[in-house]
Amino acid sequence: MRPENVVLSDDGRSVVIIDQTKLPGHTEYLALTTPEELYEAIFELKVRGAPAIGICAGMGLYVCANSFVECDETEFMNRLTKTSDYINSSRPTAVNLRHALERVEKAALRKRGYGVDAMLSEMRSECIAIQNEDIEMCRAISEYGLTLVKDGDGILTHCNAGPLATSLYGTGLGTLLLGKERGYTFHAYTDETRPLLQGARLTAYELNKAGIDVTLICDNMASIVMKQGRINACFVGCDRVAANGDTANKIGTSGVAVLAKYYGVPFYVFCPSSTIDFGCKTGADIKIEERSPDEIKTKFFSEPVAPSEVKCYNPAFDVTDAELITAIITEKGICRAPYTESLKICAAGDK
Ligand code: MRU
Helix, strand or coil: CCCCCCCEEECCCCEECCCCCCCCCCEEEEEEHHHHHHHHHHHHCCCCCCCHHHHHHHHHHHHHHHHHHCCCHHHHHHHHHHHHHHHHHHCCCCHHHHHHHHHHHHHHHHHCCCEEEEHHHHHHHHHHHHHHHHHHHHHHHHHHHHHHCCCCCCEEEECCCCCCCCCCCCCHHHHHHHHCCCCCCCCEEEEECCCCHHHCCCCCEEEEEECCCCEEHHHHHHHHHHCCCCCCCCECCCCCCEECCCCCEEHHHHHHHHHHHHHHCCEEEEECCCHEEEEEEECCHHHCCCCCCCCHHHHCCCCCCCCCCCCCCHHHHHHCHHHHHCEEEEEEEECCCCCCHHHHHHHHHHC
């Protein structure tokens, strides 16, 4: 099986994505060919989820570089860096975007001196490698996740960290999807995830399609389902993990973690180890994207739900303090507090 959400076309001239803003009603594909189209697709969340953004951006950089083929190597690298910086500026919080772009740029540098065709060919291989690694990582993360749950568990999810946001399986949803294949029955409670409704539109869609029992709740219902004992664990993905274990994920995640602590429910964060950013000492160093008030007031409504002159604050992510996180599950193993040590060991590869 291959991912369908982000695909490099055979001729290398476009990145074909499923437009996630049209789901669940319509499955529409978009072919992205220019830096502007890539920027817009990422900024508008047509492609979203930290790993998927990285995969799309890396492939997109390669696609754009195909049009620099007439340049000499120096000019080729200059244009590549400029394009990479531009795509990187589309969203600030997920570290995967910068990582993937840097990997594809470095691939070109490895073949400097061998001609632009060789540089392009190396870039293409790197894009494919990034996606293949993500497939492997999601599977490994999901295997570790299965060691943390039992058949029949109720799992609360926030935002979407499934196959659409990554490659096959996903991170936060991978355990549920792999478990389903193995005959587990889980009961998912899915936060709708205001304001852009990734939970309602995407997680509920992916779980339902996979035949997993899923119940949609509004974000402010997380407390009651925990209090009623319906939730055995909370599963979320993440966009960046600081060196101390503080974790940035979709707005509202930290509130779920606070509730989970209060009700004694384990709170698990799932991500590839490449999401750990040792350049950020704590969550305070993570840049939080702020988005348009229209997403709160008008986007999904036939009429505005608030007076147009009312101010809105619309941060797209928040940081969950490390002390609220029961474990961070990566493809290399399960990290627990103290995270300053366990994340380092994990990144070194022997966790
Ligand atoms: O704004 P989004 O939809 O890109 O936010 C996505 C999330 O917060 C996900 O939980 C995160 O990127 C992990 S996806 C595996």
